[in-house]
Amino acid sequence: ETGVTQTPRHLVMGMTNKKSLKCEQHLGHNAMYWYKQSAKKPLELMFVYSLEERVENNSVPSRFSPECPNSSHLFLHLHTLQPEDSALYLCASSQEAAGGPETQYFGPGTRLLVL
């Protein structure tokens, strides 16, 4: 596998379910991101981890819980979601350095439908 992979690619869940999204990067990067992409809305940054520590948390509801066990893996744990949480969830990674922000590499996303 190369680049950034995400599993599952599609997920349908009920509002009472608990599920997890997984992201894995094979690029040796030190930062990972979760984004939410809803129809007709700009891409929204949810969480950022740098060196496995959370550095950004953009007022995301607590029903979304991120986990970064190591620099290659990022999870998004989901519970008691609402229909409006249906969206494409994108993971990205980058190699951050002192010289300035680097390119973010995106995975293909997980298409989530909450019923």
Next chain:
Amino acid sequence: AQSVTQPDIHITVSEGASLELRCNYSYGATPYLFWYVQSPGQGLQLLLKYFSGDTLVQGIKGFEAEFKRSQSSFNLRKPSVHWSDAAEYFCAVRNTGGFKTIFGAGTRLFVKA
């Protein structure tokens, strides 16, 4: 607060015609600017980026963009569009001191034969 505006929700061009996608940003200092492309069912792919230096930036797939500080713009151009360029294009700005990247709402490009 930072913001990114892409005035055109969608644009249709003929194959072989030139293309310009508009992007305006709001930021207090010189920002880091990006253009990404997203094909259906795919994640975002970086086309080009501007950090400093030459204000005309060359990217992949024959795209270029020009940073104009006086107009707070970073428009994307391509001299001759191919059918495979049909996709959604996102302009983005990132602050110089953190990790937060703000994306525009996107412009969907349609290419007609």
